[in-house]
Amino acid sequence: MTITLGRIVAELGGRLVGDGSREISGLASLAAARVGELSFVSHPRYAGLLADCRASAVIVPSSLEAQGQALGACVVADDPYLYFARLTQWWRRQHEAGVAPAVDATAHIHPEAHIGVDVSVGPFAVIGARAVVGPGARIGAHSVLGDDTVVGAGTRIAPRVTVGDGCRIGERCILHPGVVIGADGFGFAPHKGQWIKIEQLGAVHIGNDVEIGANTCIDRGALEDTVIGDGVKLDNLIQIGHNVRVGAHTAMAGCVGVAGSATIGERCTVGGGAVVLGHLSLADDVHISAASVVTRSIRTRGHYTGMFPIDDNASWEKNAASLKQLNRLRERLKAAEQAIEQALQNKTAP
């Protein structure tokens, strides 16, 4: 596929500078771009990379218009990174155009399921009784939608996704392979040294425009639903426990674990491998660093961290050993301070 730069600007906006007839055959990073490719500079600090760039055109902020023009063609945009994001979306749509939606003959669709118009269903997908799949949705090969599930319009479910009975997915969501929505939450009553299962009778409710990464799990609620707000973005291999509520437009990086009944605000970010313990609340606009463990509710927006700094192993061993003495060191320091204080008093005493 080849498209002129002028056509791109006509579709996506921005201000064309230079030769709009240049043919664009692909998108690439500044460092890797070759002739025929379109790249972007998100920030003036990367201006230095432009000199060696071999792209046929670049998207630049207005402060770099001259450098972009020197390449022969550029698009000036207020927010080049955002422009680039929209360009990737448009690019994908061009490539997918012409693929007609189809329901594969091997798909196993319950006669009481309701499949909307323009829905694609892949080979061997299983769709249960009373499931409702909205218009334009795509259900990948081997995915399983349980009974009474809802998948909103335009949602893309990849191959090998499981949506448990009664769970609801909003519109324009993306679920990647291996996602499990609506497995049982982890609930047991202890009894005489054993664990008695609490059947999980709630479901999962996922808003619109949510993206869920590969092999991520969102458990169904014990009684009420687990709720994921609109625009939430979850990376791969994340665990969301039962009854958790995640506010709109919150994003979590890979390998995060959120324990049961935690409530996370809107527009939060949680770094990779972080853990949020159960029954806690995080305010809106809270940012948790990677690998940090949230052990208490956080009521104030801001940036929070708890992570042992990495060091060469020999240094770590010494500091870690001292760490086990830290409270004792604190007491010794207090004693030393008192001895000094005492000595000074003695000296100044008449």
Place this chain on the structure above:
Amino acid sequence: MTITLGRIVAELGGRLVGDGSREISGLASLAAARVGELSFVSHPRYAGLLADCRASAVIVPSSLEAQGQALGACVVADDPYLYFARLTQWWRRQHEAGVAPAVDATAHIHPEAHIGVDVSVGPFAVIGARAVVGPGARIGAHSVLGDDTVVGAGTRIAPRVTVGDGCRIGERCILHPGVVIGADGFGFAPHKGQWIKIEQLGAVHIGNDVEIGANTCIDRGALEDTVIGDGVKLDNLIQIGHNVRVGAHTAMAGCVGVAGSATIGERCTVGGGAVVLGHLSLADDVHISAASVVTRSIRTRGHYTGMFPIDDNASWEKNAASLKQLNRLRERLKAAEQAIEQALQNKTAP
């Protein structure tokens, strides 16, 4: 489905106080319950929530009988949480009653497999040669049972579960979607800067009444089997390495990793995101906090923790920087103590 409170008490015991003819249409938490729903109070400290509760009835400890009666109907139970657990199980059974077991026509069952009575097999499930599926077991859509596998009576295998060749699952177990039993353990011999695979010739042996969460993995042993004891409960996204042994009634929260050849005792709990290193032993009744790393064997029952406390990022940065100086600080403190000691001796010296 609607059931009278009296019928529930007749089935599950407890002492009915008030109007047993009330119709119960669902179960709910105290805060969310509406008219027609049954709730519970697990502990007298939640008594305050009863005043505003709109449930038609509650399960209460005897100390809250009066408050329960004030709602018009309650069930007095020795352990309301346990009672509630059993109620959820009974409730689910009522809802599932009438679904006749069936083997889907699309399932791919080896002619030498042995399928017991009253077994359900979902669409596109694959069952290998000489596999034995016990009476009343349910095998979900797209699940794959390898050759020579055993699934015990009454065990429920969700859609999209893999049980590798030769692995054995006990009775009344629950395996959630995406579980992988019996992938190869991670074993290699180093040789000239490369890794030579050690084929994993053992299997996995899982006891009775075990529950395994979504996308959790239990690797097969290198030579002998990996063993999971009776009544073990594993949450989602847990990794159990080869040759691990987990004692009966131990529970692990999400995202735990247990490295190869670790041995974990009975009735242990492991918090979310914790890591147990390889070849270690944990005694019975050991409790590991979330996100802690077990780096040595633990011989004594008790509660163990190792986790960097979370803080606002600016404070964390200062303390983390100081942590890298901790051993040096310890030495400086010792020198200060000696200087003080010396000074005191000099003063008291004749």
Place this chain on the structure above:
Amino acid sequence: MTITLGRIVAELGGRLVGDGSREISGLASLAAARVGELSFVSHPRYAGLLADCRASAVIVPSSLEAQGQALGACVVADDPYLYFARLTQWWRRQHEAGVAPAVDATAHIHPEAHIGVDVSVGPFAVIGARAVVGPGARIGAHSVLGDDTVVGAGTRIAPRVTVGDGCRIGERCILHPGVVIGADGFGFAPHKGQWIKIEQLGAVHIGNDVEIGANTCIDRGALEDTVIGDGVKLDNLIQIGHNVRVGAHTAMAGCVGVAGSATIGERCTVGGGAVVLGHLSLADDVHISAASVVTRSIRTRGHYTGMFPIDDNASWEKNAASLKQLNRLRERLKAAEQAIEQALQNKTAP
């Protein structure tokens, strides 16, 4: 299957000592071996276990030849662990011999896919348009190979693996169940409190002799490919972000997370549960301890650690509380040192 010890030595080398006619029916660890089984001692420090060993033969280093001979038969090898690794491989091949490759009738193979000779394809596998599967490869039940994928000769793909469109897997690789290759990387442009998706237009390129554990995810690149070098070994439940590059013969244990655009050198090892943040570089031969968080690039080979030491919970609580005062303690120590210095100067002053 039973094989004489002499036959094994004829196939795999080593020096036979004692009775080569002994029949070997299985492989076992020293502690568990029974009559008829073959075991090994990897290191002279385990020599003590030989006295009680009931194996019919052992593989030993030359320093333990006498003890091995005392059992009646042994194989002397330069590197018994390596010998054992090769033995497990040979053993498995013997067991698999005679299973003819076959393409299951239920597999859903696109007419434009190219399937090499001696390829096995399991039930319900889905292979897309223009996919190329090399000679001798095995594609497990329910696996999905997208359009334009490449799977090299001799590669074994387990049941329930997903390989996204355009991704390439090398020769002799092993992918375990639940692996997801080529899900979208986690890329969004922030815009007015929301996240605008950056479509991920790159793919994944995996070298030869790579092994990938169960439920591990490797995301496709944003523009260029995510690249996994030859001989890399990844354990279960690992997350590899978009644009990551992993050098040849690097090994990672379970539950590791590598964030986007990180570059990891050759022959590195990463312990279980460790996290590597995005855009960092690790040199060749860097070894990261379990559960450590790599927050900066590491330019020098060596062993690096950052992990809070585990302790009994009460001690941890005290030390963790003091840790939040650590920077303040450092300042107090400095003040104490200055007071001491001042006192000493005063005393020695004329």
